[in-house]
Amino acid sequence: xxxxxxxxxxxxxxxxxxxxxxxxxxxxxxxxxxxxxxxxxxxxxxxxxxxxxxxxxxxxxxxxxxxxxxxxxxxxxxxxxxxxxxxxxxxxxxxxxxxxxxxxxxxxxxxxxxxxxxxxxxxxxxx
Numbered sequence: 695x696x697x698x699x700x701x702x703x704x705x706x707x708x709x710x711x712x713x714x715x716x717x718x719x720x721x722x723x724x725x726x727x728x729x730x731x732x733x734x735x736x737x738x739x740x741x742x743x744x745x746x747x748x749x750x751x752x753x754x755x756x757x758x759x760x761x762x763x764x765x766x767x768x769x770x771x772x773x774x775x776x777x778x779x780x781x782x783x784x785x786x787x788x789x790x791x792x793x794x795x796x797x798x799x800x801x802x803x804x805x806x807x808x809x810x811x812x813x814x815x816x817x818x819x820x821x
Contacts, residue, residue, distance in 0.1 A: 746791070751775045754789045773799045 748771070755764035755776070762778045767787070769776045778785040786807065788800055796804065806812060 743792075750791055751789045773797070774803060 751771070752769055754760060755762075755767040755769075755778075760767075762780060762785070766779045767776050768779065774786050774788045776787050778787050786803065788796065790796075
């Protein structure tokens with residue numbers, strides 16, 4: 695093999711390496727952009743699910759399956775959905791849909807009630 699043929703082979707090898715590098719870079723960039731798009735879609739789905747849950751919470755007391763008199767339910771929204779005022783008891787209520795779970799704050803409230811750490815306090819405003 696003469697020197698000119700060797701130079702052509704090296705040049706072709708360098709061009710091939712550059713081409714492979716550019717193809718890899720292109721597909722890495724494309725993959726990265728797809729991951730970003732997927733992340734945005736997942737975030738939007740979670741956001742829509744949260745909004746659906748928040749809207750649904752306001753209507754749960756009006757459903758036939760609600761076990762109490764809905765006229766005695768007062769909606770709060772956060773950290774719990776509401777309070778049911780019955781004749782002989784007051785119930786703090788949290789509605790959940792699908793697989794949603796209590797938040798840390800909601801679990802803390804539940805535990806305070808279980809441990810009888812709930813009280814009533816009258817505070818008079820000085821006007």
